[in-house]
Each structure stands twice: as C-alpha cells, then as structure tokens.
Amino acid sequence: MIQAIDLHAAGEPGRVIVGGVLDVPGATMFEKMTWLQTYGDDLRLRMLREPRGYPAANCNLILPATHPEAQAGYVIMEQVEYPGMSGTNTICVVTALLETGMLPMTEPATDVVLESPAGLIRVHAECRNGKVRGVTFTNVPAFATHLDQPIEVPHLGTVTVDVAYGGMFYVIADAAQFGFRLTPDEGADITRTTEMIKAAAAEQLPVVHPDQPGFAGITIGQLSGPPHDPAHSRRNAVTVSTGTLDWNKPSTWTGVIDRSPCGTGTSAKMAILHAKGQLGLHEDFRHEGILGTVFTGRLIAETTVGTGAQARTAVVPTITGTAWITGFASYVVDPEDPFPNGYTVGDIW
DSSP states (O other): EEEEEEEEEETTOOEEEEEOOOSSOOOHHHHHHHHHHHHOOHHHHHHSBBBTOOOOEEEEEEEEEESTTOOOEEEEEOOOOOOSHHHHHHHHHHHHHHHHTOOOOOEEEEEEEEETTTEEEEEEHHHHTEOOOOOOOOOOOBBBEEEEEEEEETTTTEEEEEEESSSSSEEEEEGGGGOOOOOGHHHHHHHHHHHHHHHHHHHHHHHSSSTTTTTTOOHHHHHHHOSSSSSEEEEEEEEEESOOOOOGGGGGGGGGEEESSOHHHHHHHHEEEEESSSSTTTTEEEEEEEEEEEEEEEEEEEEEESSSGGGEEEEEEEEEEEEEEEEEEEOOOTTTOOOOTTOTTTOOO
C-alpha cells in the first residue's frame, strides 16, 4: 500500500508519496534516484500510468535525506525520465510536508532545506493559518549552452533555438516562428511542434552537465512568447514527453503541456536572457504558463559550474509559486490485477 497526497502547483499536478516506501539504497539522493531507475521503476510506472495516473501526472517520493543540512529528500518521477530537479514538484513537496505536519510549520515563515537528486534546495515558505501561502526556493545553478543556434528539424526546416540547464536541459524556441500565441486551444499543435524540435536538438546539440555527467542530453522543450498580461515578462509552454518520438510515426510526435509556468523551465529561460544581456540580477521575471498562472523568478547571483575547460558561467535562480492539496489516497495492487504496472493507450498517450 502506497499513501500519497495529490496537489497542483499553478495547475500542474504533483503527487507526493509519503508512505509505503521506507527508503531505497544509495549514499546520495542522486544514487537513490539511479537505484529506482534501475531496480525500482515499477513504482514510477504504477503511479504515473493508467489506471492510477495519466499523461500529465508527476510523482515524488519522499525519502530520508543523506545530507546533514537537509530535513528531507525527494526523488522526482515523470513519464519518461527521473529529472534531477523540478520546480512545480518541489513546491508540491514543500506544501505536502508542511501542511501535513511531516515537517514542523512555523508562521509567518518556515525555512527548509531539501535534498533533490540535483543538489540541495533551500526553501522559504510563507505560512499563515496552517496553510503554505507561497514557496520560494533557490534552485541549482542554471546556465546556457547554446544561444541562437540553428538546427534542422524534419517537417519544420531550419529552426533557431537556445539551450540551457535549469535543473533539466531545455531547448527553447520562439513561438512566433510557428505562429503560436500559446493558448490552450493550440495545445495539440504546440506539443507536436515542440517534440519535433526537442528530438532534433537532442541529436544535433549534445550537452552534459560539467559537475554531474549523469545529467546529459536535452530531454524537454519550451516555446516562448510575449506575455498576454502586460504586467508579466514572458509566456511559455513546456512540453513533457510521454514516449519516444519516431519520425516515421506521427502519432508519437506529441507529449503533454506543463500546466504551470514550469520552475526549471523558467530558470533555464532566465539563464538564457541573462547570457544575452536581457535580464540582470535581482530583477523579477514574471513567467506566465498556458493557463495564465504565474511563477516569479529572480536571479540572485552569478557563479560557475564545472572546472577547467568544462567550466561554464552560471546564475543562481529563485522561483516563487503556490501549491494546493487536492486529495489524499492509498494506492494498492491486487495480486490478480492484469496490469500491475499500468498501461498506456495511443488515444491520449
């Protein structure tokens, strides 16, 4: 039996497993993530595929921290990968831990250190009347690897893209190249276009994190455009893959749009804007998602990742957002269930 809390952050669902798994092997959260990926992937499949999950679902496993500064650790699970870091999932994890009392809440603010597979995440949560009203976390350093890089995309031609790490490696393209306003009714076309760009960029622009070679390759794509509300900075649509693209099968050219403004995607976009001289330190960057919800990003410092020839100039982002609990559940698997690890069907996957 698995106990979980369901939440959403700015519209993006983030299930948090809080019971049923005591711990998994590994001396660090990265090693625990790797163990799950290699030996325990049935948990991810069971929780994210139907009938317990659906294409837009995400899941987090709370584990004991391995770092002395951290109060808790967590491993993030998505449909096709284990990201080192995720902003919406972090906001959901903090909210679940504090609002259920797994970690003590103090008002008007609670400071927490969490251990993600990508590193320590320092969190400042605004709390009032037992509710987490806002979560600001300091992300791992973000950095750009390619700026205004042309790539060749089958069926689309030459597309200009940027690539940056914000906790995952993103390829980011201007939505205007394809006539998108980034509205929900464009969702199917947005996902097809973004998945094709991501697949081509992953082939043509190899990337590896200089401090953690286990994080390699472009695994997620983002389309960026002007905001719909002039009070905000930019608008984005991030597409999360639900399978592997096959150029000969158009049915695979799709994924699901992150319903939120995406924390790691916002970090990657800010790193690109900073590298282009378009965003300075200590400036609010209000990022709209596909639903019009907003995360506020801010670059608080410059730093360096890697050493020697691998060193890259990076920035330290913070992201602010809010999550809401939507339910509590216990998940089980009947020993006679013909689909213990779930399934996918091509109508929505």
